[in-house]
Amino acid sequence: MxxxxxxxxxxxxxxxxxxAATDALxxxxxLAEHQxxxxxxxxxxxxxxxxxxxxxxxxxxxxxxxxxVFYITLKTGTDGHTFIGLGASNVAxxxxxxxxxxxxxxxxxxxxxxxxxxxxxxxxxxxAASSEEDRTATLAALNAGLEESGIGRRPLVRNSxxxxxxxxxxxxxxxxxxxxxxxxxxxxxxxxxxxxxxxWAKGTRVVRDVVGTPIKASDIEIGDLFNAEPDGLFxxxxxxxxxxxxxxxxxMLRMDPDDIISDVTxxxxxQGIVAYSKICTHVGCPISLNERTTHHLLCxxxxxxxxxxxxxxxxxxxxxxxxxxxxxxxxxxxxLIALSDFLEPVGPSFWERxxxxxxxxxxxxxx
Amino acid sequence: MRLxxxxxxxxxxxxxxxxAGLVVxxxxxxxxxxxxxxxxxxxxxxxxxxxxxxxxxxRELFLVGCAFCHGQNAEGQTDVNGKLIxxxxxxxxxxxxxxxxxxxRMPLAAPGQQGPAKPQTYSDDEISALAAYxxxxxxGPAIPTEADYSTDGMTDxxxxxxxxxxxQIFLTNCTACHNFTGAGGAMPRGGYAPSILNTSPxxxxxxxxxxxxxxxxFSNGNLSPDEKRDVIAYIQTMREQPSFGGFSLGNMGPVSExxxxxxVGLGTCVAFAxxxxxxxxxSSKKKESQx
Numbered sequence: 001m002x003x004x005x006x007x008x009x010x011x012x013x014x015x016x017x018x019x020a021a022t023d024a025l026x027x028x029x030x031l032a033e034h035q036x037x038x039x040x041x042x043x044x045x046x047x048x049x050x051x052x053x054x055x056x057x058x059x060x061x062x063x064x065x066x067x068x069v070f071y072i073t074l075k076t077g078t079d080g081h082t083f084i085g086l087g088a089s090n091v092a093x094x095x096x097x098x099x100x101x102x103x104x105x106x107x108x109x110x111x112x113x114x115x116x117x118x119x120x121x122x123x124x125x126x127x128a129a130s131s132e133e134d135r136t137a138t139l140a141a142l143n144a145g146l147e148e149s150g151i152g153r154r155p156l157v158r159n160s161x162x163x164x165x166x167x168x169x170x171x172x173x174x175x176x177x178x179x180x181x182x183x184x185x186x187x188x189x190x191x192x193x194x195x196x197x198x199x200w201a202k203g204t205r206v207v208r209d210v211v212g213t214p215i216k217a218s219d220i221e222i223g224d225l226f227n228a229e230p231d232g233l234f235x236x237x238x239x240x241x242x243x244x245x246x247x248x249x250x251x252m253l254r255m256d257p258d259d260i261i262s263d264v265t266x267x268x269x270x271q272g273i274v275a276y277s278k279i280c281t282h283v284g285c286p287i288s289l290n291e292r293t294t295h296h297l298l299c300x301x302x303x304x305x306x307x308x309x310x311x312x313x314x315x316x317x318x319x320x321x322x323x324x325x326x327x328x329x330x331x332x333x334x335x336l337i338a339l340s341d342f343l344e345p346v347g348p349s350f351w352e353r354x355x356x357x358x359x360x361x362x363x364x365x366x367x
Numbered sequence: 368m369r370l371x372x373x374x375x376x377x378x379x380x381x382x383x384x385x386x387a388g389l390v391v392x393x394x395x396x397x398x399x400x401x402x403x404x405x406x407x408x409x410x411x412x413x414x415x416x417x418x419x420x421x422x423x424x425x426r427e428l429f430l431v432g433c434a435f436c437h438g439q440n441a442e443g444q445t446d447v448n449g450k451l452i453x454x455x456x457x458x459x460x461x462x463x464x465x466x467x468x469x470x471x472r473m474p475l476a477a478p479g480q481q482g483p484a485k486p487q488t489y490s491d492d493e494i495s496a497l498a499a500y501x502x503x504x505x506x507g508p509a510i511p512t513e514a515d516y517s518t519d520g521m522t523d524x525x526x527x528x529x530x531x532x533x534x535q536i537f538l539t540n541c542t543a544c545h546n547f548t549g550a551g552g553a554m555p556r557g558g559y560a561p562s563i564l565n566t567s568p569x570x571x572x573x574x575x576x577x578x579x580x581x582x583x584x585f586s587n588g589n590l591s592p593d594e595k596r597d598v599i600a601y602i603q604t605m606r607e608q609p610s611f612g613g614f615s616l617g618n619m620g621p622v623s624e625x626x627x628x629x630x631v632g633l634g635t636c637v638a639f640a641x642x643x644x645x646x647x648x649x650s651s652k653k654k655e656s657q658x
Contacts, residue, residue, distance in 0.1 A: 035649040087611035113647050210535045219588025223578050226589060227539045289543040291555065291581040298555055300543065
């Protein structure tokens with residue numbers, strides 16, 4: 001594309017032929033006469049604008065000083081100063097520093113608009129592409145380089161280069177792989193290790209979260225919801241506690257036994273008391289947003305909804321798997337216990353995880 | 368020594384004064400009567416009659432204001448399609464009535480997903496009567512007294528401990544729906560968990576006890592009365608917290624904050640950009656050199 005196609009005929013080409021007779025009647029009017037600003041022609045206006053700009057800069061300095069003053073004088077913390085119900089220090093520091101920066105900006109803009117040089121500039125546009133000669137020369141240089149390097153003629157050199165560069169990925173893979181053991185390698189190292197297991201086991205008592213007290217089946221009324229943990233969890237410390245808690249947390253509720261739909265859910269319940277993993281099967285958010293009237297448990301992250309009366313079936317949202325249910329029983333003293341660990345991995349999906357229906361999972365417990 | 372040995376001058380030390388028997392009898396009667404008056408419930412007969420009257424008054428109020436949806440005997444009603452109009456109130460207890468009517472949720476102005484809290488329609492006396500009537504239908508949770516949720520009489524250290532424990536319980540059990548600031552949030556199918564920051568301690572206690580609407584129950588077997596008291600103490604401290612982060616915009620999270628950023632934040636930037644690019648005032652005068 002040559003440079004001279006753009007200017008006078010550019011956008012009209014192919015639409016309207018130039019009519020030499022009438023076009024000659026409309027000469028290019030050129031730029032309108034420049035109108036000056038009041039500050040250019042009136043010395044008093046100029047002085048006034050100068051004072052305005054200086055005032056804006058001065059106010060900025062005042063705001064900066066006030067920032068330092070407020071920083072030193074205002075008390076923060078739970079019994080600090082307040083200002084219309086807000087932390088006074090935050091409000092004062094934010095306002096003064098914001099004003100200090102804003103006023104400098106306003107001053108500079110006012111300066112530029114009122115006092116700096118007032119030129120009107122018209123710029124002719126020209127094509128963004130390089131000229132034809134430049135492009136030809138560049139391509140020629142590139143081809144000459146390729147030819148001289150002989151990369152097309154010497155496949156041995158080319159292929160060995162490609163191979164060595166590709167192999168550079170190996171150090172990254174080896175180092176990333178060595179960051180820690182795979183989940184299936186830690187199985188058995190400590191109770192509940194790996195993605196397939198939690199610290200729940202046959203006979204583990206269900207205890208209230210936070211307070212850690214065991215729960216008697218007879219204490220629970222229909223409609224009660226518990227955020228619960230396995231007994232012994234609070235004896236752990238540090239990372240071990242966090243790992244165990246992130247997998248073992250459950251929600252337990254009691255519904256009218258007649259409301260239970262699925263046989264699996266009924267078999268694993270005690271007088272309408274059911275327990276499910278609290279970890280969403282979508283991306284692992286903790287869920288306890290339960291609607292008592294519908295037994296629907298809603299995940300606040302992406303609105304996955306599980307029906308707790310029906311094996312934790314997904315009734316809405318992006319979750320791909322039902323919520324794992326914990327088989328419940330009662331021990332000799334009347335406290336609620338788990339009959340086993342979860343029979344399927346809790347939490348979000350991973351490569352090696354199988355998808356099974358709740359009834360298939362239930363068969364495994366029997367066998 | 369005569370004072371210590373009064374029988375010394377008498378004929379027999381076993382002889383009593385002539386009125387001694389009468390005095391003992393009178394004393395015995397007085398003691399029995401006094402003890403009975405002190406120990407027995409005062410005027411139990413008339414109090415039972417008062418209860419009966421209260422239940423009767425409550426039933427009359429119920430038939431006028433509540434029976435249309437809840438049925439003439441509070442048995443609950445469904446429409447011809449089996450859709451629930453008003454649930455059964457048998458066994459919900461006085462606490463549920465005091466919560467629903469006391470926060471103005473009942474009587475419902477119109478059927479809908481959820482009754483909003485509004486100024487109460489019934490007087491406190493009428494609410495007591497309604498509560499007495501519903502409580503007379505079947506056993507249910509009673510209205511908690513101030514002793515159940517008050518932290519008065521605790522030392523500062525004990526109160527501090529209660530608030531901390533209450534906070535942990537709140538963050539575990541309540542924040543899923545009511546937001547970690549207690550400002551409430553949206554629920555499925557148009558429902559919502561209301562803000563609990565302006566709810567009275569007694570109504571919070573009753574809500575935990577009875578589980579209004581779709582809320583789960585936190586009975587005394589679930590959260591003990593002490594734990595409920597701690598949760599209420601924590602909620603009360605949240606009310607007094609100044610908002611250090613500035614305006615909370617309703618604590619609604621990304622919805623209200625995003626709206627503010629887009630409308631006010633970007634709007635201000637656009638307004639500034641327009642001001643910067645705007646034509647400045649022009650004068651019709653010419654510069655002196657050119658004039």
